[in-house]
Amino acid sequence: MRSAKDFFRPLAVGAPTPITEVPARPSRVIHFFDPSNAKMAAKVPAMVGTVDVLLGNLEDAVKADRKEAARAGLVEIAKATDFGEHTQLWTRINALDSPWALDDLTTLVTEIGDKLDVVMVPKVQGAEDIHYVDRLLAQLEAKAGLTRPILVHAILETARGMVNVEEICGASPRMQGLSLGPADLAADRRMKTTRVGGGHPGYLVRTDPVDGDVTGARATAQQDLWHYTIARMVDACAMHGIYPYYGPFGDIQDVVACEDQFRNAFLLGCVGTWSLHPVQIEIAKRVFSPSAEDVAHARRVVEAMGDGTGAVMLDGKMEDDASLKQCLVIVELAERLAQTDPVLAELYADARESGSPEEPAPASASGAPGDGDRR
Ligand SMILES: CC(C)(COP(=O)(O)OP(=O)(O)OC[C@H]1O[C@@H](n2cnc3c(N)ncnc32)[C@H](O)[C@@H]1OP(=O)(O)O)[C@@H](O)C(=O)NCCC(=O)NCCSC(=O)C[C@H](O)C(=O)O
């Protein structure tokens, strides 16, 4: 067992000191590209600044006989590209039990470790996988003379990984976040789907029969197959101070359902998602940035709540300490995004709520807005 103090000591002599807080950098869209695909690779430099994260994918979707080419391609792209201040470079390495993972980590950290922000590890089963990557990264960082630690992102795509989700999140100070891997997870769970993420028309609830007529027309509503998984992931991440992400939506043409799936994840607490094709980039950015109207409303609540205690009435609704905290999540996210995205900065600066806002009125004696510190 490691002591709490050991947790923040480097795992190799000469490795950078582990971080205590995961940097809150915008990561609404993690854009996947195959570095061995010349057409895709050629588009990467022009995508800098248009996505929060560019991810060189080495795992699934890269053919087995292109693995070395993909690794070499990523090294070449990273060396040749200036990613600027606002676009991070991530990679998804091959699975730890594959013939490529060791060379992926060794090559990438020693060759381009100074440019690499996060390593995404697929098919993570438990804390032991993170401990292995943690130590190896420390050794390689020391060898490469890196001064900042590379962070680790785990993909949840096995039932065992799901069961161990809390220990995975807390396995290392390098843990940056989690993504859902719906296709692999569905297969591992023996779910009866054949899609990469998204819903299924057969997964539904139906209204009760009228007058016992079970054959009569009854409304149905499709349910979200991923609700439990995402909610569980969000809780585990929140508990450990790291970030949850949706993952892939494989029906590239169905931009409407893609947006719905992304929005469900956003509303449940995820901070971003993957884009597999350029058409998904704008969807992800739009969904994972709060709307101007929500920002305007959140600001009104913050303003109305004064010192942050008590209760007030605003537009016929009760606002109190707890609704204030929700509004602060929105306001703080908007402020963070505005720092890196000039379009959002302008949008949020001019943000107004639709309708005619009323003046807040105290709902109780203790709820009068005051001038004290906001909680
Ligand atoms: C899905 C694709 C195979 C589609 O590719 P393509 O048929 O070439 O699409 P288009 O003709 O519409 O492409 C138009 C142009 O855009 C370029 N393009 C396409 N995708 C990308 C991209 N991701 N980044 C940059 N540029 C891209 C094409 O080259 C075309 O260019 P041009 O001809 O010059 O106009 C393809 O999009 C793709 O392979 N995407 C990535 C797929 C991927 O990464 N999959 C792995 C992640 S999902 C997963 O692993 C499952 C998960 O782990 C789980 O378990 O759930």
Ligand SMILES: [Mg+2]
């Ligand atoms: Mg997968």
